[in-house]
Amino acid sequence: MSIFADPKELTKSELESGDVFAPRFDENELILAITCDANTNELLMAAYMNQEAVRLTLETGFVHYYSRSRQSLWKKGESSGELQEFVEMRTDCDQDILQVLAIQTGTGAACHTGRKSCLYRKVFMADGDVRLQSLDMPQLFDPAEKYKS
Amino acid sequence: MSIFADPKELTKSELESGDVFAPRFDENELILAITCDANTNELLMAAYMNQEAVRLTLETGFVHYYSRSRQSLWKKGESSGELQEFVEMRTDCDQDILQVLAIQTGTGAACHTGRKSCLYRKVFMADGDVRLQSLDMPQLFDPAEKYKS
Numbered sequence: 674m675s676i677f678a679d680p681k682e683l684t685k686s687e688l689e690s691g692d693v694f695a696p697r698f699d700e701n702e703l704i705l706a707i708t709c710d711a712n713t714n715e716l717l718m719a720a721y722m723n724q725e726a727v728r729l730t731l732e733t734g735f736v737h738y739y740s741r742s743r744q745s746l747w748k749k750g751e752s753s754g755e756l757q758e759f760v761e762m763r764t765d766c767d768q769d770i771l772q773v774l775a776i777q778t779g780t781g782a783a784c785h786t787g788r789k790s791c792l793y794r795k796v797f798m799a800d801g802d803v804r805l806q807s808l809d810m811p812q813l814f815d816p817a818e819k820y821k822s
Numbered sequence: 823m824s825i826f827a828d829p830k831e832l833t834k835s836e837l838e839s840g841d842v843f844a845p846r847f848d849e850n851e852l853i854l855a856i857t858c859d860a861n862t863n864e865l866l867m868a869a870y871m872n873q874e875a876v877r878l879t880l881e882t883g884f885v886h887y888y889s890r891s892r893q894s895l896w897k898k899g900e901s902s903g904e905l906q907e908f909v910e911m912r913t914d915c916d917q918d919i920l921q922v923l924a925i926q927t928g929t930g931a932a933c934h935t936g937r938k939s940c941l942y943r944k945v946f947m948a949d950g951d952v953r954l955q956s957l958d959m960p961q962l963f964d965p966a967e968k969y970k971s
Contacts, residue, residue: 677952689935692954694945707856707865714863716856719919731947764954765940766933770868772941784915786838791914792921796843798880803826805841805913 676724680768689766696727697769703739704771708783711760711774717783718791720747722771727762734759736775753819755779780813787812787819825873829917838915845876846918852888853920857932860909860923866932867940869896871920876911883908885924902968904928929962936961936968 678695680688687693698704703721710717722730725746726737736757740747750756757775764771777783784791794805827844829837837844847853852870859866871879874895875886885906889896899905906924913920926932933940943954 692943692956694952694954705854705868707868709863709865714858714865716858716863716865716921719854719856719914731945731952762945763941763957764943764945765868766935766942770940771945772865786915791919792912793915794841794913796880796911796913796920803843803880805843807841808912 676728688768694764695768696764696771697767698724699769701741703741704769706736706738706771706773708736708757708773708775711776715790716792717775717777717789727771730759730773731762736773750779753779755782757783782813785816785820787814787816789813825877837917843913844917845913845920846916847873848918850890852890853918855885855887855920855922857885857906857922857924860925864939865941866924866926866938869898876920879908879922880911885922899928902928902934904931906932931962934965934969936963936965938962 678693680695680697683693683695696704703723705719706722707719708717709715720738721741723739726739729737736749736759738747738749756778758778759775761774762771781789783789788810793808793810795808797806827842829844829846832842832844845853852872854868855871856868857866858864869887870890872888875888878886885898885908887896887898905927907927908924910923911920930938932938937959942957942959944957946955
């Protein structure tokens with residue numbers, strides 16, 4: 674049973690204009706959370722949340738996700754120290770996406786590659802060919818060192 | 823056949839550190855695009871792109887998506903006038919998400935409700951109850967007027 678309201682029980686108008694939080698979890702009971710730097714608005718990462726991750730994020734002050742690869746709740750930074758302090762959560766017009774505003778603690782890297790943001794490469798087209806180019810985003814930690822067991 | 827590289831043919835390291843653009847489209851051949859204001863970084867909206875929408879966005883200078891409800895390519899703002907001028911595209915570490923930096927033209931509303939951003943409501947917890955609260959984001963157009971047939 675959901676701890677939140679059921680979006681199917683709301684009209685389109687209630688879903689879009691009301692004050693009832695009725696997140697539209699997908700067929701895997703997950704919803705995409707887009708996490709941005711609370712100070713700069715910069716997009717840091719996107720990951721999934723299940724109900725429990727949404728609740729724990731709102732209650733504990735630290736951002737939680739659901740890891741699809743590990744199939745388990747994931748308190749961001751619990752093992753790496755790169756915790757995300759929760760500032761604000763928003764939802765979109767049809768409530769199928771969440772935005773999280775957070776402060777990235779630790780070294781300041783939200784990405785497992787050690788960079789501040791996961792969006793560290795630009796897609797560009799040159800002579801009809803599409804390629805990637807690294808943006809100027811330094812590695813704040815060495816992943817080989819951070820994740821060694 | 824994809825006009826982009828096949829992510830399955832890349833190693834994890836090539837996918838995360840290389841300069842080959844190999845977007846990981848999902849089982850419906852779509853990829854999520856998160857569109858942000860190119861000047862302020864503000865999150866405006868999130869929608870899906872298919873291969874053609876990615877290509878047209880890079881080639882034409884206007885942001886295109888794929889509408890899942892209409893099952894067709896969607897040049898944002900084509901009927902409403904709320905076009906998005908394309909500035910930059912980025913991809914994330916594992917290339918399963920795109921970020922688009924754009925300038926919202928027209929009235930400046932990316933959301934079909936007439937607001938600048940689709941993220942116009944805050945999720946908050948009070949006395950154990952989770953509710954939504956509207957942020958201070960005025961309606962820049964009247965949807966009833968804009969979308970009348």
